Amino acid sequence: MTVSPPPASTRLPRRRSVSPRPLLHTPNGLAYTDEHAEDRSIEGVLLGVVGERSESQRFAMERLLCRVCAEPAERSRDGMLWLLPLPSDTPDQRRREDWPEGVMAIEPPVCGEHARAAPPFWEGGYQVFYAAEAELVGVYGTLHPAPGVLADPVERILRFDDPRMPWMVATQFVRQLRRLTPAAPDQRR
Incomplete structure (x- = not known):
């Protein structure tokens, strides 16, 4: 299947590479x-730039656009x-029909065309689901230690209401997915 590029008006934003800032x-x-x-999200979170990928992810995640083509993600009654x-x-890497409720997603949704055309780029496989709820709940990035705390920075997910958020440099937005339904067999890999 050949997948055509999106029209220029819907492409994800391009930003020049930025070296780490003090x-x-x-x-x-x-x-x-x-x-x-x-440099801050609407929630006041400090945003880091680790290349074009971070900004594109946040753009698609905020607007619920396909992670590949930046067109609106596919929607159904589910x-x-x-x-x-x-x-x-997952035992023997089998597909799970009972996906955990409330899973945190750091990747934006997809359109139907790209769900069917996606290569198996995750070791261990992947599955296509519909989520009836996809609330923007936090960020993924580097959590730095607060002053006086002896610890190294760590990569992690933090919810917006986490009291450690002032010490986070976010690179990706996170949505919590609920009420999941496996997609039809022709959309599974």
């Missing part, structure tokens, strides 16, 4: 030394279409 540790959390309004890696604890 961070300030303030009493209220992290900040860039040369911070601008666009919800929006998501392509999710199988959990690593």
Whole structure:
């Protein structure tokens, strides 16, 4: 199957590569030394740029666009279409019909065309689901230690209401998926 590129008007934003920017540790959390309004999400989270991928992910995740073509994700009576890696604890890497309720997704949804055409790029497989609810609940990125805490920065997911959020540099938005329904067999890999 040949998949055509999206029209120029719907392509994901392109941003020049940005080298790591110096961070300030303030009493209220992290900040860039040369911070601008666009360096924070609407929720006030400090946004990191690790290349074009991070900005494209956030753009698609906020607007619920296909992660591949930036067109609107497929919707049905069961919800929006998501392509999710199988959990690593799946016995014999079989597909799971009982996907865990409330799974956190760091990848945007997909359109039907790209769900069917997707290569098996996750080791262990993946499955296509419809999610009736996909609430934007947090971010994935680098959590830095607060002043006085002896720890190394770690990569993790934090919910927007987490009190450690001022010490996070986010690279991706996270949605919590609920009321999941496996997609029809022709949309599974």
